[in-house]
Amino acid sequence: MSSSPFSLPEIRKDEIFNRWVIISTARSRRPSEFKSRSPAAASNHNKSTTPSCPFCRGREHECAPEIFRIPRGTDGWKIRVIENLYPALNRDLELPAGIGCGDSGCDARRSGMRGFGFHDVVIETPFHSVRLQDLSPAEVGEVVLAYKERVRQLAQNELVEYVQVFKNYGASAGASMTHSHSQMIGIPLIPPTVSARLASLKELFDKSGKCVLCEARAEDLLINESNHFFAIVPFAASFPFEIWIIPKDHTSYFHDLDETQAEDFGGLLKLMLTKLSKQLNDPPYNFMIHSSPFHLPESQLAYAHWFLQIIPQLNVVGGFEMGSGCFINPIFPEDAAKVLREVNSM
Amino acid sequence: MSSSPFSLPEIRKDEIFNRWVIISTARSRRPSEFKSRSPAAASNHNKSTTPSCPFCRGREHECAPEIFRIPRGTDGWKIRVIENLYPALNRDLELPAGIGCGDSGCDARRSGMRGFGFHDVVIETPFHSVRLQDLSPAEVGEVVLAYKERVRQLAQNELVEYVQVFKNYGASAGASMTHSHSQMIGIPLIPPTVSARLASLKELFDKSGKCVLCEARAEDLLINESNHFFAIVPFAASFPFEIWIIPKDHTSYFHDLDETQAEDFGGLLKLMLTKLSKQLNDPPYNFMIHSSPFHLPESQLAYAHWFLQIIPQLNVVGGFEMGSGCFINPIFPEDAAKVLREVNSM
Ligand SMILES: Nc1ncnc2c1ncn2[C@@H]1O[C@H](COP(=O)(O)OP(=O)(O)O[C@H]2O[C@H](CO)[C@@H](O)[C@H](O)[C@H]2O)[C@@H](O)[C@H]1O
Ligand SMILES: Nc1ncnc2c1ncn2[C@@H]1O[C@H](COP(=O)(O)OP(=O)(O)O[C@H]2O[C@H](CO)[C@@H](O)[C@H](O)[C@H]2O)[C@@H](O)[C@H]1O
Numbered sequence: 281m282s283s284s285p286f287s288l289p290e291i292r293k294d295e296i297f298n299r300w301v302i303i304s305t306a307r308s309r310r311p312s313e314f315k316s317r318s319p320a321a322a323s324n325h326n327k328s329t330t331p332s333c334p335f336c337r338g339r340e341h342e343c344a345p346e347i348f349r350i351p352r353g354t355d356g357w358k359i360r361v362i363e364n365l366y367p368a369l370n371r372d373l374e375l376p377a378g379i380g381c382g383d384s385g386c387d388a389r390r391s392g393m394r395g396f397g398f399h400d401v402v403i404e405t406p407f408h409s410v411r412l413q414d415l416s417p418a419e420v421g422e423v424v425l426a427y428k429e430r431v432r433q434l435a436q437n438e439l440v441e442y443v444q445v446f447k448n449y450g451a452s453a454g455a456s457m458t459h460s461h462s463q464m465i466g467i468p469l470i471p472p473t474v475s476a477r478l479a480s481l482k483e484l485f486d487k488s489g490k491c492v493l494c495e496a497r498a499e500d501l502l503i504n505e506s507n508h509f510f511a512i513v514p515f516a517a518s519f520p521f522e523i524w525i526i527p528k529d530h531t532s533y534f535h536d537l538d539e540t541q542a543e544d545f546g547g548l549l550k551l552m553l554t555k556l557s558k559q560l561n562d563p564p565y566n567f568m569i570h571s572s573p574f575h576l577p578e579s580q581l582a583y584a585h586w587f588l589q590i591i592p593q594l595n596v597v598g599g600f601e602m603g604s605g606c607f608i609n610p611i612f613p614e615d616a617a618k619v620l621r622e623v624n625s626m
Numbered sequence: 627m628s629s630s631p632f633s634l635p636e637i638r639k640d641e642i643f644n645r646w647v648i649i650s651t652a653r654s655r656r657p658s659e660f661k662s663r664s665p666a667a668a669s670n671h672n673k674s675t676t677p678s679c680p681f682c683r684g685r686e687h688e689c690a691p692e693i694f695r696i697p698r699g700t701d702g703w704k705i706r707v708i709e710n711l712y713p714a715l716n717r718d719l720e721l722p723a724g725i726g727c728g729d730s731g732c733d734a735r736r737s738g739m740r741g742f743g744f745h746d747v748v749i750e751t752p753f754h755s756v757r758l759q760d761l762s763p764a765e766v767g768e769v770v771l772a773y774k775e776r777v778r779q780l781a782q783n784e785l786v787e788y789v790q791v792f793k794n795y796g797a798s799a800g801a802s803m804t805h806s807h808s809q810m811i812g813i814p815l816i817p818p819t820v821s822a823r824l825a826s827l828k829e830l831f832d833k834s835g836k837c838v839l840c841e842a843r844a845e846d847l848l849i850n851e852s853n854h855f856f857a858i859v860p861f862a863a864s865f866p867f868e869i870w871i872i873p874k875d876h877t878s879y880f881h882d883l884d885e886t887q888a889e890d891f892g893g894l895l896k897l898m899l900t901k902l903s904k905q906l907n908d909p910p911y912n913f914m915i916h917s918s919p920f921h922l923p924e925s926q927l928a929y930a931h932w933f934l935q936i937i938p939q940l941n942v943v944g945g946f947e948m949g950s951g952c953f954i955n956p957i958f959p960e961d962a963a964k965v966l967r968e969v970n971s972m
Contacts, residue, residue: 289716289741291815298818302741307712366653368946368954370635390861395635395648446945454944465946469637472644473951515736568949591948598800599792600714600811602937603914605819608714
């Protein structure tokens with residue numbers, strides 16, 4: 281398939297998320313013209329402590345309760361994991377035993393349950409002006425280990441089925457706080473999107489005898505690799521300059537990664553964020569860790585392969601995408617990968 | 627279930643789109659505080675013709691080719707349906723016979739097809755400063771009939787499987803043109819989201835013996851009704867103040883509606899857009915018509931029920947939603963319906 285910036289449109293299948301993507305350069309900007317028009321840090325990058333930021337060191341008392349800090353027992357913390365002050369779900373609600381997705385006997389028009397769940401914030405640095413990508417690879421690795429530790433704690437709660445770890449960076453990616461942070465939400469159900477992703481992986485394995493994520497490391501889509509991970513623009517990327525960081529080993533759970541892998545992962549994540557920032561003018565972005573639900577039978581788990589997805593916010597999703605679930609990506613993934621391969625210094 | 631503005635969070639199931647929605651007022655604004663901070667028309671509402679707008683009457687030569695106009699054969703047109711100058715898909719590409727979704731023998735990591743399809747624009751009024759909701763009910767009905775006519779034409783092309791009709795209003799809903807318009811894209815495949823919606827309707831029918839959309843007209847969720855349609859906030863709305871307009875008759879295809887129904891629908895659509903505008907400070911919005919694919923066997927089609935979904939853009943989708951496919955809605959649908967019932971004058 282062609283990858284010249286003015287080639288004909290293609291319709292590609294994202295086999296993992298089971299959706300179609302139209303790759304169309306019709307109103308294309310050249311690759312170099314995708315730069316963000318609203319760089320994320322422009323407004324919040326000047327001062328090292330803003331008087332009103334509760335995430336800054338020294339203002340811990342303005343935050344919801346702390347769950348743990350790194351290093352433990354010091355005032356000079358580097359990372360704090362805290363409860364969200366305005367949680368979407370309530371950790372103190374009792375979930376009646378037996379309530380669940382397919383609850384029989386409930387009104388087909390109205391099914392639901394009480395809003396039990398966990399909603400936590402990871403403060404990635406004590407300093408207001410430091411972005412995640414400004415940390416060293418080892419420090420980003422520590423943030424990743426903080427995610428891991430909290431996910432492991434949540435996995436102990438038998439009512440929690442899935443944890444979504446995510447980061448919003450920049451206002452148009454949804455961030456309401458500018459101090460560098462990420463979040464996680466533990467929910468008492470398996471989202472249908474997650475079940476569908478796992479089912480796709482199994483189906484693709486059954487067809488080809490291989491895991492598509494293990495096999496996704498293709499020359500034309502590769503951006504960089506480290507010892508344990510590789511970073512690509514996926515073949516059917518829904519968004520321009522979307523990036524996936526994939527473990528080379530076939531592993532189902534993010535929270536199984538060890539310290540060496542975490543530091544290695546931290547370095548590659550830092551590199552990808554730096555590249556996006558340099559090539560696209562510090563765009564707002566989201567990243568999401570796509571891991572596996574906690575209580576899956578081994579037979580299903582065997583097909584799962586976790587990864588991290590980064591989506592820079594460079595264009596607005598419109599009615600076509602919301603209505604059809606198909607996306608329009610204005611740059612060929614091969615071309616985006618080329619642009620991201622270009623910068624290599626950190 | 628409770629609907630007080632400070633009640634505990636709930637997790638509700640959107641049975642039709644098969645996703646979970648967290649209704650959480652934790653960081654809530656009161657219903658009256660949802661007003662848009664970036665009203666859509668603020669910047670483009672003053673002049674009746676802007677010198678650079680190709681959609682204005684008299685500038686037809688700056689547009690891509692016209693498909694038809696209403697009324698036919700007049701210079702003083704009211705509506706024009708034209709080709710999109712920068713189409714996402716190419717109507718002149720030949721689609722090799724037999725290419726399709728489940729193409730056997732193709733690389734599991736790379737499946738796709740040529741970008742064949744139709745991408746059209748409906749110019750809803752000749753006047754730059756007129757919004758869709760400023761038209762009379764009969765005129766909105768004519769716009770709806772223009773959609774219908776173009777969908778019917780596209781249905782004649784045997785390679786087109788589905789048409790997505792949609793409108794982007796306001797920059798943060800994706801609109802790049804300010805002159806009132808909508809779009810449609812005809813694609814050579816059935817989006818998995820659409821198949822899943824139809825499968826859900828069938829499954830729910832099999833469970834309860836009834837169509838959930840026929841049954842969706844509940845007092846606490848109802849906003850208004852007309853002769854042939856009703857408008858509700860859905861029980862598990864993903865977005866604050868989301869509205870669905872649903873035909874009272876169980877009908878699978880939008881493009882089967884007749885002139886009387888179109889005018890009736892036009893009136894209700896105008897009313898809903900006016901209400902959103904008045905109560906929420908002219909928010910940007912998208913609307914999407916969820917109809918049925920063209921070449922479905924009668925046995926499947928029998929379960930389908932089309933509707934129009936309006937999503938005002940009042941908050942930003944973040945990493946949690948993108949990662950998990952679950953949404954967080956900060957207002958109870960019953961409360962949103964109450965706010966929208968309040969205004970009744972047009
Ligand atoms: N003193 C304090 N102590 C503890 N926690 C505090 C705090 N002050 C603020 N917080 C919390 O810190 C979090 C910061 O999160 P973000 O800036 O990433 O986005 P937010 O969750 O607001 O919403 C974005 O992400 C969500 C989830 O994707 C979307 O639903 C939403 O639309 C989007 O704007 C907020 O959730 C807030 O409640
Ligand atoms: N002279 C002319 N003649 C004919 N057509 C002309 C024209 N000048 C402009 N056009 C077309 O008019 C359309 C106007 O559409 P909108 O403003 O609704 O959003 P757009 O399609 O740009 O993108 C939004 O909607 C799409 C689909 O949802 C998203 O992919 C995208 O990110 C979002 O910004 C454009 O598609 C443009 O190509």
